[in-house]
Amino acid sequence: MSVNIKSKKIPLTGAEAVAEAMRQIKPDVVAAYPITPQTPIVEIFSKYAADGLVETEVVTPESEHSAISIVTAASAAGARAMSASASQGLALMVEVLPATSGLRLPVVMAIANRALSAPINIHCDHSDMMAVRDLGWIQIFSENAQEAYDNMFLAVRLSEHPDVLLPSMVGLDGFIISHGVEIVEIYDDELMHNFVGERKPNLTLFDFENPITIGPLQLTDFYFETKRQEQEAMKNALKIYLEIGKELSKITGKDYPYFESYKLEDAEYAIAVMGSTAGTAKDAVDELREEGYKVGLFKPKLFRPFPYDDVREALKNLKGIGVLDRAYSFGAYAPLYTDIRNALYDLDKRIPIQSYIYGLGGRDIFKHQIKNVFMELIEGKYTKEEKCIGLRE
Amino acid sequence: MEIKTVRDLAELQTKEGLRFVAGHRMCAGCGISTILRTVLSASKKPVIVVNATGCLEVVSTIYPYTAWNTPWLHVTFVNAASSASGVETAYRALKKRGVIKEEVNIVAIGGDGGTYDIGIQALSGALERWHNFLYICYNNEGYMNTGHQRSGATPFGASTTTQPAGKISIGKVQWRKDLVKIVAGHNIPYVAQSNVYNTMDMFKKAQKAFETLGPKFLNILMPCTTNWGFSENLTMRISRLATETNYWPLFEIENGVLTVNYKPKERKPIEEFLKLQGRFKHLFTPENRHVIEEMQKRIDEDFDNLLKLEKATHELGIRI
Numbered sequence: 001m002s003v004n005i006k007s008k009k010i011p012l013t014g015a016e017a018v019a020e021a022m023r024q025i026k027p028d029v030v031a032a033y034p035i036t037p038q039t040p041i042v043e044i045f046s047k048y049a050a051d052g053l054v055e056t057e058v059v060t061p062e063s064e065h066s067a068i069s070i071v072t073a074a075s076a077a078g079a080r081a082m083s084a085s086a087s088q089g090l091a092l093m094v095e096v097l098p099a100t101s102g103l104r105l106p107v108v109m110a111i112a113n114r115a116l117s118a119p120i121n122i123h124c125d126h127s128d129m130m131a132v133r134d135l136g137w138i139q140i141f142s143e144n145a146q147e148a149y150d151n152m153f154l155a156v157r158l159s160e161h162p163d164v165l166l167p168s169m170v171g172l173d174g175f176i177i178s179h180g181v182e183i184v185e186i187y188d189d190e191l192m193h194n195f196v197g198e199r200k201p202n203l204t205l206f207d208f209e210n211p212i213t214i215g216p217l218q219l220t221d222f223y224f225e226t227k228r229q230e231q232e233a234m235k236n237a238l239k240i241y242l243e244i245g246k247e248l249s250k251i252t253g254k255d256y257p258y259f260e261s262y263k264l265e266d267a268e269y270a271i272a273v274m275g276s277t278a279g280t281a282k283d284a285v286d287e288l289r290e291e292g293y294k295v296g297l298f299k300p301k302l303f304r305p306f307p308y309d310d311v312r313e314a315l316k317n318l319k320g321i322g323v324l325d326r327a328y329s330f331g332a333y334a335p336l337y338t339d340i341r342n343a344l345y346d347l348d349k350r351i352p353i354q355s356y357i358y359g360l361g362g363r364d365i366f367k368h369q370i371k372n373v374f375m376e377l378i379e380g381k382y383t384k385e386e387k388c389i390g391l392r393e
Numbered sequence: 394m395e396i397k398t399v400r401d402l403a404e405l406q407t408k409e410g411l412r413f414v415a416g417h418r419m420c421a422g423c424g425i426s427t428i429l430r431t432v433l434s435a436s437k438k439p440v441i442v443v444n445a446t447g448c449l450e451v452v453s454t455i456y457p458y459t460a461w462n463t464p465w466l467h468v469t470f471v472n473a474a475s476s477a478s479g480v481e482t483a484y485r486a487l488k489k490r491g492v493i494k495e496e497v498n499i500v501a502i503g504g505d506g507g508t509y510d511i512g513i514q515a516l517s518g519a520l521e522r523w524h525n526f527l528y529i530c531y532n533n534e535g536y537m538n539t540g541h542q543r544s545g546a547t548p549f550g551a552s553t554t555t556q557p558a559g560k561i562s563i564g565k566v567q568w569r570k571d572l573v574k575i576v577a578g579h580n581i582p583y584v585a586q587s588n589v590y591n592t593m594d595m596f597k598k599a600q601k602a603f604e605t606l607g608p609k610f611l612n613i614l615m616p617c618t619t620n621w622g623f624s625e626n627l628t629m630r631i632s633r634l635a636t637e638t639n640y641w642p643l644f645e646i647e648n649g650v651l652t653v654n655y656k657p658k659e660r661k662p663i664e665e666f667l668k669l670q671g672r673f674k675h676l677f678t679p680e681n682r683h684v685i686e687e688m689q690k691r692i693d694e695d696f697d698n699l700l701k702l703e704k705a706t707h708e709l710g711i712r713i
Contacts, residue, residue: 028487029479029486031479057483057485059482060522062514062515062518065471065514066514069471069472070475071479072476073466073475073476073480074480075479076468077466078487079486205464211461211462213465214464214466214467216454217451217454219455222457
């Protein structure tokens with residue numbers, strides 16, 4: 001439904017769509033280590049560089065730890081730097097991730113969401129990004145290749161905004177999105193590059209007249225204030241995300257809200273789910289609607305920062321909510337469930353809410369299973385424990 | 394001006410100004426600032442320094458103060474070499490786009506912990522990718538910033554807090570890692586070993602490194618007054634003894650050709666180096682006499698091997 005005629009609709013995998021976005025963004029530096037199912041992103045982008053389609057300096061490091069170190073340092077030097085990873089790769093980056101955000105460097109990284117070892121498993125779940133959700137990175141989840149493509153542009157603008165200056169990761173479900181082919185609307189190169197523009201760093205390592213020290217030691221007297229500023233930047237990101245989304249709408253004609261509310265307005269029962277399963281859930285909602293049930297879908301896109309107030313507002317009239325998490329938070333409530341439950345705490349009335357875990361290690365989830373979740377909500381089958389979908393007991 | 398003597402170097406530093414200045418909080422008797430001032434003044438171009446976590450980072454950048462008069466970046470302990478790779482790559486990208494005009498030198502600095510051990514993978518990757526940068530290891534043979542724990546650079550027979558000498562222990566039982574050989578295995582154009590007492594040796598090697606394109610590596614020994622256990626006024630004396638005993642030979646490998654820069658007419662016995670240091674105190678007992686003997690034997694063998702390599706590369710056309 002684009003208002004812009006300068007676009008083409010072509011069949012692409014999610015990985016191809018992300019690489020295409022990166023080509024249009026024109027980062028100065030890309031460093032990424034191959035890992036299934038992220039690999040095609042770095043392969044395709046490397047081919048772009050090899051064919052002279054981008055002027056980006058592509059580095060092929062010996063590990064994800066070096067990949068994130070390279071893009072972090074390149075960003076400190078003033079370059080626009082991007083990476084991509086998944087699962088164990090993201091886990092190997094963990095030491096550096098809070099340094100990237102703590103140094104306030106706008107690195108953007110695509111994550112082809114994949115289960116964490118052990119047992120080793122190459123398929124989709126969200127345990128990789130959930131494990132790093134408290135490290136100061138903005139996190140945006142995508143439902144499909146189109147969203148992954150669009151989110152890359154949002155992420156660059158949001159990260160580089162002077163009131164934000166925080167790194168971002170854009171999640172796309174491993175294999176399901178990264179390798180699945182969809183029709184993706186790709187917008188004009190110039191239009192998209194102009195949307196992100198050139199990075200304009202306020203400080204760089206190349207200022208020899210006023211040399212700066214980046215990454216000093218801060219002890220008991222300053223560390224706390226620095227971290228407080230990071231939290232303020234996250235709060236700013238919440239506001240600026242919507243502003244940048246409105247700008248992007250002018251090109252694409254689409255909306256970029258914090259979350260998608262699908263048939264939620266008059267719904268009595270809703271499921272909350274992120275990523276590709278939201279697509280299946282929409283079909284389940286449609287079928288149940290035809291059967292006369294007032295059901296809807298709540299699909300968070302921006303997960304960090306989490307828009308608590310807006311979430312509460314969107315869900316306040318429901319009679320029951322099921323939250324589907326594609327990750328455990330071992331020994332605690334599941335991540336998305338925790339945040340939504342927290343958001344609802346300020347309501348006067350208590351909405352019944354049920355936690356579901358699904359799809360770990362790429363376990364398929366089917367429409368009938370989602371419909372079954374709705375029926376449990378409608379029938380008032382709530383427990384304090386999380387329930388598992390598609391698990392062999 | 395051509396720098397021939399330490400006096401010339403002092404004049405150069407006075408004229409050009411220092412890239413590392415006063416105000417840091419190093420221990421009295423620490424050699425790091427001597428290394429930095431010497432090595433960094435050998436660069437005719439502006440310098441960007443990337444620093445691993447360690448003594449240097451901790452003492453020179455206690456916020457809101459900094460002793461760095463040149464752009465400086467610290468990310469983590471592990472990644473001085475990969476962060477320097479990132480800066481160097483950004484430099485190439487921004488130069489290509491015309492954002493940066495001037496020529497620069499990029500220097501990564503880490504202690505032996507950040508270089509021999511936790512950072513060796515990042516170092517190896519950066520060398521293999523052929524980034525144009527100089528890596529300097531200031532080697533004080535252990536994790537000194539955190540109170541003298543054992544590292545891969547800690548010498549045989551030294552007592553450290555994690556491998557202490559005791560009733561049934563001589564301290565470290567393994568020989569130290571030969572990092573220069575490992576680095577040379579990447580076939581980079583310039584690898585050298587130097588020692589903090591020898592200012593001109595450090596300076597000349599840094600000059601050569603800065604004039605060479607591609608990855609370069611300097612391994613500089615730096616006695617640690619606090620943890621090697623000697624009084625502050627002995628740093629340079631102990632440093633010199635390390636070379637005079639052949640414990641720490643000065644040599645360089647240029648495009649695979651090895652040159653030993655200093656050959657003592659008569660090498661001093663290793664005891665002279667050991668006896669001034671608390672970390673070797675336990676070796677001076679009759680029951681540990683064999684440790685010193687073993688050490689002496691290995692040092693002589695290693696130095697002999699170094700001379701053979703020099704001969705082989707200079708005279709037989711063999712390349713390291």
